[in-house]
Amino acid sequence: MSPPVLEKTFQASDPVLQDTETFEVNLGPQHPSTHGVFRMNVKLEGETIVSLKPVMGYLHRNHEQIAENMSYLGSMPYTDRLDYFNSMSNNFGYALAVERLAKIDVPERAQYVRVIMAELTRLVNHVSVIGFLLNDLGAFFTPVLYAFREREKILDVFEEVAGSRMMCNYLRFGGVKRDLTPAVTERIKKIVRGFPKFLDEFEGLLTRNEILCIRCQKVGVLPYDLAVNAGITGPMARASGVNYDLRKVDRYSIYDRFKFKIPLGKIGDVYDRYLVRILEMRESLKILEQALKEIPAGPVMNPKFAALAKAPRNFKPPKGEAYGRVEAPKGELGFYLVSDGTAQPWRYHVRAPSLINLTVLEDLCLGHKVADAVIILGSIDIVLGELDH
Amino acid sequence: MTLNQNLSTVESGLKSELRKKGIVIATLEDFYNWGRRSSIWPLQFGLACCAIEMIATACARYDLARFGAELFRASPRQADLMIISGTVTKKMAPQVVRLYNQMPEPKYVITMGACSIAGGPFIDGTNVLKGIDRYIPVDVHLPGCPPRPEALLWGITELQRKIDGQEIEKNEWYQRGLKREFPIPEFGPKGLIPKFNPDVWRPETASRRRERYGDPILLGKKTAAPKFETFGDPNVKVGTV
Amino acid sequence: MNPAEIKTKLESEFPGIPIQIVGEGLLLGPEDLVRVARFLKESGEFKMNYLSSITAVDYLEHLESVYHLYSVDQRTGPVVLRVRVPRDNPRIPSLVHLFRSAEFQEREAYDMMGIRYEGHPDLRRIFMWEGFEGYPLRKDYLPENEDVLEWDDVEWLERHGVTVPAEYKQYAQDLKAAGKEARAERPKPGAEAV
């Protein structure tokens, strides 16, 4: 970008310059506050934003192109790398789409294991996002340290169960890869029991903090109509009062068995988004408690498809199309698959919540100061791997 | 210069003999290297998945600060280590090279994760650069997808070992005619121009992967599209599932 | 509601509209897309006010754009709409003025498949850079071969003071003389494909 050229030079006789000129600032792609390699072209009038154009693609890894040349199971580890905070829920969405395509049933215990893992992932995501949001606000690293301390505990569980801290590759079509051992179940129970204490502490640190309130309240207000029209999903939409949670709407997997509430915001500002995430974590803990209590014994893999999981090249779903969507922590994560009856999908499309939630970034930022753009972006909760797929 | 190679003029046997007697001798070089390796300032620069593990490494449990490298600088002008953590895409590669050029000497590069080394699992992607060492030299390659935080710590100790072997007289950044700024690639109609910098990297003569599967792996046999009219049951109930 | 019922509803609303049931979706002509989408969004019966996903699919003979519509208020859906356009001149009216969520997804489909959404306020490439040629998700797209230098690269490198080894230079010159581009190869016939 060429530097802005000032047309008239400042003269000593000039009165104090009241009329500032519009100038462009380039935030990113290497910028500590953009959560990765994301770029914003911001036009400023003084410090007020008059136009903001997001520029993405700096992490476009041709996920769809690669998946269309690969066996169905081969794409499973790649979905981990979409939204790398939440590999389990990405797995869940993809497995759901393929199971719908090939009409595979999932045994009871596996459903429970999936729900447990998906909700643990939600905890991981929300807690880290709040940490990063505070980082953007200027609370340098203390909330992130606390958040990552809790995250590590859950990652230990993932590592023990799935084999990797972040890239779990755990779900299989028709079940999950490995059963939960009693030791792991105990560990998860302990984490679930201890988590509310941490949340109380975290909230004590943040929720009533005056600086946080002043910086976040009435900033980046997203009205209900715009949220629906722009296809905003996840905690961001619910902060604006859109009562649309796929766990309640689609009732996929076994979410209809659990009692939990959907927290809704009233105003739709950054503070509401923060609160909705905190409340959602508490609801997730409720689901986890119920699931851990009710989890039945039994197989974790549909015996008909257990052998197919070992030979992905022989897995050829019938011709057809399927659109599977789950409530990922960031919003509605959808997978659109077209099968032509061979071992590779003909079309594989990801409906990435990060990308579509970003549509309203400009609307939210207009009229705010440039420092607010950073926290608005932080509250939208983007992950570049998913945004750019 | 290989790792672990101590080029100090005092014999290491003599040194340890003296140390037993309570005499610690150190050359100026030792001090110099000790200072340098104990305060590596990395660039705060995350690209993809590995960046999260990099943050985890800096957090309480793994605590990068124990190695004197916790001070992540957001500006390349203040950093001397670049941890390339994640996939470098072609759209991002010019910026990475530019950041490298802006870093002051001495500068080191760790490629963290398979993607930044050679494209990793995304090697078949059109927009994925097959290894950042096509444009800039790399000191330590750290494979894994992503490497554990401990692996990153190990990589940093490996880099420290490399720094230990440096000699003031022979340091590259004090030499005349040193070329450590590399031309920044540009966007072309098909990809980056140039595709690689032959000063830094040369392709292998034969790639077994390409011979066998083609490059990239493409739908070798698929030529006919599925006919949608013939499949799918029209009576399928569309509604909430 | 199954596709057949939606089809009859739409036919009674717009007499003479060509609609065909394909799979789980309704195949429309490009010219009917906007009015059907508006009707689905605004009629009290459907209230499909949430456009979840737009996908483009390459079927070799034609390109297809697939829309998944849901209703947030009634919690129903999806209604799947399809529009087919020829490969050489793919033009579909844009839905951005009805659904803001189409904004980035249409740009994505344009970037990856080359479908031009007419009426889109800002139809640029979203992931690849401006000036990139070709559409990477089309089935006939071949990426460049990244291990050989072409003449453009050689010229560029020499302009920037890098000496190019003679054999690379020779190869690039030969390529240019033959009028070829260094594209990726499909696997050899004997080799195993995936």
Place this chain on the structure above:
Amino acid sequence: MLGVLRGMGITLKNFLASYVLPRRPDSLETGGIVTVQYPEERLPEKENFRNFPFLVFDGTVDNIRCVSCDICAKECPPKCIYIVRDTDSEGKPLKRPKVFDIDFTVCMNCGICEEACPFDAIFMDHEFEIGGPERQKSLVYHRDDLLKSTAHFQKIRPTDFAAIEERRKKDAEKKAAAQATVQAAAQPKPQTPPSPQP
């Protein structure tokens, strides 16, 4: 003002509690996790942790389990495995690999090779201290670098090892029984390898 002070109080409490709480890097207490002093101290290894693959041999190095059937190479999502079947002096293919290379610069630790292998020959290792200055020389692992004994496998993953050994024993018994019946019935057929190397 009150909220800020309260937050500071919590930070102080955390700071003080770090001296009181049981100090373990894998503690489950709120705020109980402390730093693992990595090169000296290590986190308890998770049995299922997967990093890079290795090849198993029974007893001696010659006795590789891998029969070079090429299944893992085909199933590998990023195609980082390269196998060439060994031949004897007359050029007859043998049931073991001559070349077995894994490109660690492409491998993504997904573990699909381990799942797909029908001969229990390839498993995921726990070793993560891998790296080097040269990507081709130090990061493409060849057959001899990858070979590790069953004892190593037993050490890192005792549960899986026990299950797999039991299954292998049963399979061997079944096979022996089947062979016995076949031998009793007629001349044994020469076995064909599962899939010939292209």
